[in-house]
Amino acid sequence: MISLTRRRLLTALALSPLMQCAPLRAAVPDNSRILALEWLSAELLMALGVAPLGVADVHNYNIWVGEPPLPATTVDLGLRGEPNLELMTQLDPSLILYYSGFGPSAETLQHIAPTLGFSLHSGDGKPFSAAQHSLRQLGAHIGREAQAEQHLQETGQQLAAARVRLQGWAGRPILLMSLLDSRHAIVFGQNSLFLDVMQRLGLTSAWQGETSYWGSAVIGLERLAEVGNVEVLCFDHDNQRDMQQVTRTALWQALPFVRAGRFRRVPAVWYYGATLAALRFVRVLESALEPR
Numbered sequence: 001m002i003s004l005t006r007r008r009l010l011t012a013l014a015l016s017p018l019m020q021c022a023p024l025r026a027a028v029p030d031n032s033r034i035l036a037l038e039w040l041s042a043e044l045l046m047a048l049g050v051a052p053l054g055v056a057d058v059h060n061y062n063i064w065v066g067e068p069p070l071p072a073t074t075v076d077l078g079l080r081g082e083p084n085l086e087l088m089t090q091l092d093p094s095l096i097l098y099y100s101g102f103g104p105s106a107e108t109l110q111h112i113a114p115t116l117g118f119s120l121h122s123g124d125g126k127p128f129s130a131a132q133h134s135l136r137q138l139g140a141h142i143g144r145e146a147q148a149e150q151h152l153q154e155t156g157q158q159l160a161a162a163r164v165r166l167q168g169w170a171g172r173p174i175l176l177m178s179l180l181d182s183r184h185a186i187v188f189g190q191n192s193l194f195l196d197v198m199q200r201l202g203l204t205s206a207w208q209g210e211t212s213y214w215g216s217a218v219i220g221l222e223r224l225a226e227v228g229n230v231e232v233l234c235f236d237h238d239n240q241r242d243m244q245q246v247t248r249t250a251l252w253q254a255l256p257f258v259r260a261g262r263f264r265r266v267p268a269v270w271y272y273g274a275t276l277a278a279l280r281f282v283r284v285l286e287s288a289l290e291p292r
Contacts, residue, residue: 007256029094029114029140036082037104039065039105041097041118041132041142044135047151048144053095054091056080056103063238067280095142116141120214125191125272127215128200131274155275162282165202169289173206174198175227175257178235182245184218188271191215197278200264200284206245214272233288234264246275264288 025031036042037060040201046068053158054075055061061070076083076092081103088096098106100117109115116138126273132152139148162283177186188194189207192215198205206227211217224232236243243265257263265282270277 011287015088029142030092031144033092034097034142035077035088035091035093035095035113036097037077037109037268038080038097038099038102039120040099040134040272041116041138042129042189042273043068043270043274044138045097047274048139048142048147048274049142050142052097053093056083056086064268065273065277066268074219077218079080087278099140106215116215120193121191123216126196126240127191127193127272128196128275128278131193131278135275151275155279156241158279159197159200159282162286165286166203166289170202171204172202173223173227173230174223174289175230175232176235177207177224177232178237179239179242179246180218180243181222185221186209186218188216188217193271193278194266194269197281201282203285206232216271221246224255224257227257229260229262231289232257233284234263234265235268236265237268253285 031050033053034045034050035054036045037056039055042052042055042061043065052074052197054077054143056077057068057075057080059078061157075087081101082100085103085104085108089112096109096113096115098104098109098115098117106115106117118134118138119130121127124130127140134150135152136145139145167214176192176194177185179185187207187209189205189209189211191211191213195205195215207217209217209219209223252258266288269281269284273280
């Protein structure tokens with residue numbers, strides 16, 4: 001009698017919705033219900049062909065990132081550093097992607113849904129390598145390993161082809177910058193995604209000064225004179241008013257690269273992105289440099 005009762009209990013548990021659904025949810029999240037709190041993680045997800053249910057700060061994503069475009073149905077989760085946790089709970093996500101060390105802690109987010117965190121790099125100053133690793137990690141987590149490998153293979157092929165097309169620029173320093181306001185710019189060098197990609201293309205950065213952990217430095221505009229007469233690419237980000245104000249100043253007009261006509265404004269590329277940002281950066285480089 002005891003054996004029969006135990007057998008019926010085990011059978012009932014095996015057939016219950018709880019026993020059937022819980023392991024599946026833990027193994028492979030519902031890919032239609034994934035939230036991304038940082039733009040890097042949103043990009044990783046879309047590189048795998050998955051549209052995020054929600055992304056933090058959609059308005060500024062469209063200004064600073066732009067590509068890949070978010071679906072019109074994407075829910076805005078609030079600020080990247082302080083997302084709307086109540087809204088996130090209501091969305092009943094299957095997975096939350098976040099940036100390690102930024103915004104709410106993993107412990108806080110795990111009260112809402114399982115989490116997976118990513119970083120720009122692991123301290124080695126190689127964001128592109130980190131992006132490849134992160135893409136494989138996310139692909140394995142959501143059951144899209146094949147898509148990850150295909151994307152990485154295609155990315156490698158595009159970089160190799162671009163290196164050949166840009167070989168005439170090897171050894172010719174290029175300054176990458178963006179205007180922050182009428183008195184400051186952000187420049188990119190050591191530890192940046194841009195430099196990691198440029199080195200793979202055989203190109204050289206003109207900025208040899210200090211940079212942060214993320215590969216950027218905020219400087220006064222007067223310091224742009226330090227780079228001399230080099231090619232300068234300036235990423236736009238809906239800052240037309242500041243550009244007009246700066247370019248009318250005597251300081252700006254006296255800069256060597258401005259006098260030589262070697263300053264170019266180019267479309268925005270997310271400085272702290274992953275493989276899709278890298279590919280967009282390559283396209284921007286080729287568009288700006290090849291005709292010269």
